[in-house]
Amino acid sequence: MRENLATVSSQSMAFTDSLKTTDPSADKKGIKRKNWRNRIRFLLKSNSSQPILHPTKNRSYRPTTDDVKQWAQSFDQLLSHKYGKAAFRIFLKSEFCEENIEFWTACEDFKMLTSHKAMASKANVIYEEFIKNEAPKEINLDFHTKNAIAQNLREPTATSFLAAQRKVYSLMENNAYPRFIDSELYKELLRRAEDSHIKS
Structure with a gap:
């Protein structure tokens, strides 16, 4: 159990700590999109090559379409899901408020x-x-x-x-969360979850 949670934590930290922006004069919108797209790609690659084990069922785990949709139901639902929380952190990092x-x-x-x-x-x-x-x-x-x-x-x-x-x-909950649910990042995660479900 502890090893499983440690795997999730280390992978979450790894992809959220990548691609830091140092040039304040750069186009922030372009940087944001590039950052979250690269981090999603890194996360999905990590999931396929080093499967994250579900902490309660001890099996390989990847969020389903239902999981991603539940994140939009409440902020608590988002934070209680390790993958959702990691995705939200990517979003906050793209807005420079992680x-x-x-x-x-x-x-x-x-x-x-x-x-x-x-x-x-x-x-x-x-x-x-x-x-x-x-x-x-x-x-x-x-x-x-x-x-x-x-x-x-x-x-x-x-x-x-x-x-x-x-x-x-x-x-x-009142500011960043609604923006996250309306963001391209969230929509991309939902699309990928749906595509994964169709292929399986």
């Missing part, structure tokens, strides 16, 4: 910790990476939320980042 899903995921991981030492360490990592002013992946939070997190760093609890996580979740 820090939101990365922060949300880090908070989910943080809530699973039970050791006080591990929680304190992870809390500081999250704060340094996403919360503090001019953090490398700073997310958009109000002063009071940031301050509350900073005050709790020494004695973090499972709910230390809950308010911030809810704000980021709401931001993604």
Whole structure:
């Protein structure tokens, strides 16, 4: 089980970390399309050469047409599906705002910790990476939320980042998620799922 999840995680990280844009004067629209098309191609290639095992059924897994359609039913459905979450991250990366899903995921991981030492360490990592002013992946939070997190760093609890996580979740659900469902990236994923179903 753990090996299966690790395979999914490592493949998701691999294709979402590719093709970083460094030229700010470049045509962003063209870059976005090239980026997500290449990442989809990489993901599908990974799936065919190194099948991802379904975490609950322990078998080779690829999202069906029904899976992809369910992503459009609710944001929760999208995030609960590993492939859907990875696709959403590709979309956010193409819009230069992937820090939101990365922060949300880090908070989910943080809530699973039970050791006080591990929680304190992870809390500081999250704060340094996403919360503090001019953090490398700073997310958009109000002063009071940031301050509350900073005050709790020494004695973090499972709910230390809950308010911030809810704000980021709401931001993604109300803004990025509708754009993702209307995007060419999502339509391309749906077409490929349908084509795969027809061929099989």
